[in-house]
Amino acid sequence: METKAVVTALAAIAQDSRLAIFRTLVQAGPEGLAAGRIGELTGIAPSSLSFHLKELAHAGMVDSQQAGRFVIYTANFETMNALLGFLTENCCGGNPCSPVCSPACEPEATEKEST
Amino acid sequence: METKAVVTALAAIAQDSRLAIFRTLVQAGPEGLAAGRIGELTGIAPSSLSFHLKELAHAGMVDSQQAGRFVIYTANFETMNALLGFLTENCCGGNPCSPVCSPACEPEATEKEST
């Protein structure tokens, strides 16, 4: 994942409304939710919602599909994973420097040589 | 971790300069780096750097300590962990809904395994 994409993805969820939207979608699971339903659940006005949804989609954090006159949005777990991967992957620069590695890097932590 | 704190933390690293600063610190490890050194490595002007460092510190993503006339900054891995925890913890709402859980929840995912 490119740094620029990471910043975009982080910025996408680093905002009250969008984090709420994203979490709502995440909790809704793979079935997703119609835009209007998201609006109901989050209390965000339609035009604002559309704006944020576009932002999230542009960042690759959500996907959308037309279903009749509804537009169903779903969280993109792939991007989410890539984002988490980037953050943990770069967390130590390959060195056993911190506990951040503990959960994520443990399996591969022993394969590196020591010069 | 509170939602507000999460947004603050995410916003802190959802920015080119700050992500660069943070990653630099993360790669530097627990020893940290002096502000000036960070500036050298990232190419950020002193005043901008100070601004961003303050932002990161306020979000709890970095810590600082005076050392002579240097100020040493270190990444705060605890906050980093909490952030990752929040993102993965809320990723499924407790349900086996997505692959986001795979790397993080694996250890605990086996307890419900019925084969």
Add this chain to the structure above:
DNA sequence: TCCATGTTTCGAATACTATTGAAACGTTGA
């Protein structure tokens, strides 16, 4: 004490972001 070095604060210019209501667009069902 004075000077040199490292860091932060200040002030201001510029650019970007979030929000809203109204209007437009596309789809469905009568």
Add this chain to the structure above:
DNA sequence: TCAACGTTTCAATAGTATTCGAAACATGGA
């Protein structure tokens, strides 16, 4: 066809962020 419904676009506005140079502040050594 028409009207109703769900969603998006548009334009305007208010607020926030980023950046920089210059100046101030703090520390250490002579």
